[in-house]
Amino acid sequence: MSVEVKPESEEIRIGVYVCHCGLNIAGSVDCAEVAEFASKLPYVVLAKDMRYTCSDQGQDTIKQDIKEYGLNRVVVASCSPRLHEPTFRRACEEAGLNKYLFEMANIREHCSWVHLHNRQEATEKAKELVKMAVMRAARLQPAVEKEVPIRPEALVIGGGVAGIQAALDLADTGYHVYLVEKEPSIGGRMAQLDKTFPTMDCSICILAPKMSDVGRHPNITLLTYSEIVDVKGYIGNFKVKVLKKPRYVTEDCTACGDCSKVCPMIAPNEFDIGLAIRHAIYAPFAQAVPSTYVVDRELCLNKEGIVVCDKCVKACERQAINFEMKPEEIELEVGTIIVAIGAEVFDPSTIPHYGYGRYPNVITSLEFERLINAGGPSGGKLLRPSDMKIPKTVAFVQCVGSRSEKTGKTYCSNVCCMNTIKDALLIKEHWPETQIYVFYVDIRAFGKGFEDLYRRAKKGGVIFIRGLPAQIIEDKKTRSLWLIGENTLQKELYKIHVEMAILSIGLEPRKETELIQKLLTLSRTPDGFFMEAHPKLRPVDAATGGIFFAGCAEAPKDIKDSVTQASASAARAGILMAKRKVTVEALTPIWIPEKCKACGLCVKVCPYNAIKLDEKSKKIEIVEAACAGCGTCGAECPFGALIMRHFTDEQIFAQIDAATEINADKKIVAFCCNWCSYAGADFAGVSRMQYPENVRIIRTMCSGRVAPKFVERAFARGAAAVLVSGCHLGDCHYINANYQTKKRIEKLWKKMEKAGLNKERLQLAWISAAEGEKFASKIREMQAIIEGITPEEIEKAKKLFEKALEP
Amino acid sequence: MPVRIWRKPLDLEKAKPPRGEIHIIKDRCKGCGYCIEYCPRRVLEESDEINKRGVHPPKVEEESKCVVCSFCTAVCPDFAIFVVEKPCEGGC
Numbered sequence: 084m085s086v087e088v089k090p091e092s093e094e095i096r097i098g099v100y101v102c103h104c105g106l107n108i109a110g111s112v113d114c115a116e117v118a119e120f121a122s123k124l125p126y127v128v129l130a131k132d133m134r135y136t137c138s139d140q141g142q143d144t145i146k147q148d149i150k151e152y153g154l155n156r157v158v159v160a161s162c163s164p165r166l167h168e169p170t171f172r173r174a175c176e177e178a179g180l181n182k183y184l185f186e187m188a189n190i191r192e193h194c195s196w197v198h199l200h201n202r203q204e205a206t207e208k209a210k211e212l213v214k215m216a217v218m219r220a221a222r223l224q225p226a227v228e229k230e231v232p233i234r235p236e237a238l239v240i241g242g243g244v245a246g247i248q249a250a251l252d253l254a255d256t257g258y259h260v261y262l263v264e265k266e267p268s269i270g271g272r273m274a275q276l277d278k279t280f281p282t283m284d285c286s287i288c289i290l291a292p293k294m295s296d297v298g299r300h301p302n303i304t305l306l307t308y309s310e311i312v313d314v315k316g317y318i319g320n321f322k323v324k325v326l327k328k329p330r331y332v333t334e335d336c337t338a339c340g341d342c343s344k345v346c347p348m349i350a351p352n353e354f355d356i357g358l359a360i361r362h363a364i365y366a367p368f369a370q371a372v373p374s375t376y377v378v379d380r381e382l383c384l385n386k387e388g389i390v391v392c393d394k395c396v397k398a399c400e401r402q403a404i405n406f407e408m409k410p411e412e413i414e415l416e417v418g419t420i421i422v423a424i425g426a427e428v429f430d431p432s433t434i435p436h437y438g439y440g441r442y443p444n445v446i447t448s449l450e451f452e453r454l455i456n457a458g459g460p461s462g463g464k465l466l467r468p469s470d471m472k473i474p475k476t477v478a479f480v481q482c483v484g485s486r487s488e489k490t491g492k493t494y495c496s497n498v499c500c501m502n503t504i505k506d507a508l509l510i511k512e513h514w515p516e517t518q519i520y521v522f523y524v525d526i527r528a529f530g531k532g533f534e535d536l537y538r539r540a541k542k543g544g545v546i547f548i549r550g551l552p553a554q555i556i557e558d559k560k561t562r563s564l565w566l567i568g569e570n571t572l573q574k575e576l577y578k579i580h581v582e583m584a585i586l587s588i589g590l591e592p593r594k595e596t597e598l599i600q601k602l603l604t605l606s607r608t609p610d611g612f613f614m615e616a617h618p619k620l621r622p623v624d625a626a627t628g629g630i631f632f633a634g635c636a637e638a639p640k641d642i643k644d645s646v647t648q649a650s651a652s653a654a655r656a657g658i659l660m661a662k663r664k665v666t667v668e669a670l671t672p673i674w675i676p677e678k679c680k681a682c683g684l685c686v687k688v689c690p691y692n693a694i695k696l697d698e699k700s701k702k703i704e705i706v707e708a709a710c711a712g713c714g715t716c717g718a719e720c721p722f723g724a725l726i727m728r729h730f731t732d733e734q735i736f737a738q739i740d741a742a743t744e745i746n747a748d749k750k751i752v753a754f755c756c757n758w759c760s761y762a763g764a765d766f767a768g769v770s771r772m773q774y775p776e777n778v779r780i781i782r783t784m785c786s787g788r789v790a791p792k793f794v795e796r797a798f799a800r801g802a803a804a805v806l807v808s809g810c811h812l813g814d815c816h817y818i819n820a821n822y823q824t825k826k827r828i829e830k831l832w833k834k835m836e837k838a839g840l841n842k843e844r845l846q847l848a849w850i851s852a853a854e855g856e857k858f859a860s861k862i863r864e865m866q867a868i869i870e871g872i873t874p875e876e877i878e879k880a881k882k883l884f885e886k887a888l889e890p
Numbered sequence: 891m892p893v894r895i896w897r898k899p900l901d902l903e904k905a906k907p908p909r910g911e912i913h914i915i916k917d918r919c920k921g922c923g924y925c926i927e928y929c930p931r932r933v934l935e936e937s938d939e940i941n942k943r944g945v946h947p948p949k950v951e952e953e954s955k956c957v958v959c960s961f962c963t964a965v966c967p968d969f970a971i972f973v974v975e976k977p978c979e980g981g982c
Contacts, residue, residue: 347907347908347957347958347959348907348957349902349905349907351895351897351899352899353893353895355899356893356895356897357895357896357897357899358897358899358900359899359900359901360899360901360902360905384930384931384957384959384961385930386930389928391928391930391959391961392930392957392959392961394959427893428893430893430894432894440894440896443897449893450897460899460900460901461900466900468897468898468900471900
């Protein structure tokens with residue numbers, strides 16, 4: 084590791100830039116006053132306020148000043164470092180300043196936006212945030228980043244249209260791709276659909292050629308009937324374990340179907356949502372890729388070790404059936420991963436008053452797709468399941484499992500409005516006399532060509548009624564249905580008789596989302612879909628390096644958007660792989676042999692096994708490529724023998740000290756992890772959630788970096804309360820480092836309790852990047868706690884932790 | 891939640907899985923119970939009857955479940971059981 088340490092004698096010269104961000108900051112913070120204040124801080128040689136610091140002009144000013152004034156540290160007080168730190172770091176580098184000598188004060192997301200109506204207090208807070216940044220900046224050290232090679236191979240998880248497109252794009256670019264699909268065939272949800280909106284193309288007709296392209300592409304290894312069981316490693320170097328389930332049919336299969344014909348066992352076919360049967364040996368659907376048949380061992384008469392029935396084996400001319408096949412574990416090494424696991428559909432039987440599951444003629448929009456499909460179980464006839472007759476009146480009910488507090492799915496599922504319009508037009512096309520009602524909340528026809536299709540439906544006589552039915556009642560004799568509700572445009576009740584009702588069901592996250600989240604250390608929104616690194620500017624990147632999203636895994640979306648996103652994620656992954664290397668942030672620890680007692684505590688807490696202790700020589704070795712920089716080891720070391728680069732004790736102490744210099748007894752010192760809680764606080768800012776201004780946030784990469792001495796220092800300095808917050812247990816960006824956080828805080832609580840201190844002054848909270856409101860309410864809650872804290876208690880804590888003040 | 895499958899498949903009537911007619915030659919049976927044990931559809935069970943050899947031969951518990959895999963025939967050491975496929979109703 085090469086760290087250039089500047090000679091001690093060099094004078095520290097800091098430039099401070101306070102950004103107005105138009106009125107985003109200047110609207111509630113007096114930026115000129117903050118700059119004036121900053122200019123008087125130690126080490127500061129110049130302080131300016133600027134309208135848009137991130138603009139070219141702003142960056143040029145910084146670059147010029149670095150040269151003209153000999154600045155060797157730069158502080159920008161503006162938005163979140165999660166947004167513009169890379170921008171300013173680059174500017175510094177261009178001016179010849181090491182990027183680790185740049186620091187940001189977040190006075191937008193953490194100040195102006197959350198204290199919109201209190202200009203004076205927001206300004207005071209901004210000053211302190213700048214002071215904290217300046218004190219930290221003075222202690223920053225330059226560092227050189229290590230380069231990590233990137234394997235030019237990619238893994239795509241999920242073989243729906245998004246995964247297919249991403250795999251094809253990457254493979255066509257020239258990278259090797261592993262496409263892993265859980266089901267026996269690729270194709271996903273799109274393969275089940277009849278037509279696609281707004282152009283009414285046949286779904287499988289446009290998908291099947293892509294599926295076969297995947298099947299025969301020399302750069303794609305297709306692993307169907309396979310699941311991801313483990314992922315290790317980091318950007319550029321992931322090690323993935325895939326479990327390939329046995330199909331019991333070899334690749335010699337010609338898909339002739341002779342086996343299926345003789346198989347005595349039948350079950351509902353999942354592909355047709357149970358509207359047709361399949362045998363125990365089957366192909367999921369006609370266009371399946373690979374076309375190789377598969378045996379459902381749950382259904383097959385042959386159990387492990389015993390072949391009871393060999394009818395299929397005898398029927399197979401090619402002798403492609405082999406009941407001896409075993410599950411296979413395959414290890415892959417890839418540089419990038421695209422997550423395209425798709426979405427599940429809502430189960431409407433959870434809404435009892437629509438009668439789905441009880442009334443045969445209430446069907447879902449997905450069942451409709453199979454019924455209207457010429458290759459489907461009814462040969463393309465929309466049949467009433469009760470009597471196999473074509474209905475003369477049909478109702479569509481929108482927002483089933485979307486936009487509803489009751490079902491817990493408050494989001495819009497994005498595709499159902501247009502899907503219904505398309506379905507209505509399909510019915511009109513086949514049976515023009517059919518009377519069609521659409522019951523809706525709002526019709527969202529926002530995309531290219533959508534409005535035209537909506538107009539066509541209206542012109543074609545489809546009746547749109549605003550207001551969902553409160554209830555569907557079945558006529559026991561005819562099995563027809565009565566829909567009862569309120570037309571909210573005409574403010575009158577309706578009771579409409581139809582022969583069939585189609586529930587337009589929404590999309591929800593797959594249950595596998597949770598597993599993939601854990602394996603890849605990703606975050607999810609409150610809706611349960613994966614969260615992107617930035618909603619506008621990095622919409623297909625995960626916060627974890629080298630991982631990208633495509634399709635409904637990220638949010639419900641239609642085919643066009645899924646394909647767009649898939650191509651985008653392939654391009655993003657391709658950029659990384661084309662470079663063949665990536666620099667990793669210089670956040671790894673430095674070992675100080677003189678202080679080390681070779682106790683091995685650091686080795687035990689490292690989530691990556693990146694620290695090795697040689698028992699004989701008492702030497703520590705840090706495997707830099709494996710270290711992710713969480714800092715848990717540094718927090719654990721009782722002797723200060725591990726210096727966490729860029730998050731040193733000294734730097735963090737400087738921030739704590741600056742935060743508690745004045746009115747400490749009114750302050751909350753908050754330690755937030757970079758990935759979840761700091762981002763959660765940013766989210767509170769973006770959403771303009773207002774909370775008390777007395778909180779001072781200190782960012783660490785992981786809550787595991789928060790050493791007990793940081794908390795003790797804050798209390799010793801007279802802070803009223805301390806908040807330590809990180810990712811939810813199990814969701815830690817550093818595998819399990821936050822369990823160490825929990826242990827340390829529990830220990831501190833005990834210590835406080837023993838000394839008779841109110842342990843509520845130290846709070847531990849798990850706040851995800853999407854839980855802005857949770858962060859804001861936590862601060863409000865803590866504000867209530869500190870209001871009850873007496874000066875005596877503050878003194879008592881100061882005394883108890885006084886040791887922490889020693890340098 | 892995965893898609894719920896609850897309807898009767900539309901082509902269920904058309905699907906005609908083989909149905910068997912089970913013949914047991916009771917007095918040949920020595921009561922080993924292999925046929926009962928190995929029947930994958932659990933079609934057979936021990937009867938209360940006592941045959942010539944002084945054992946309980948199997949009896950058919952539910953013939954409609956039999957799909958004519960004929961594994962009972964294959965495992966019977968005494969050639970005491972065989973299955974004949976029933977012609978399908980209404981013709982195949």
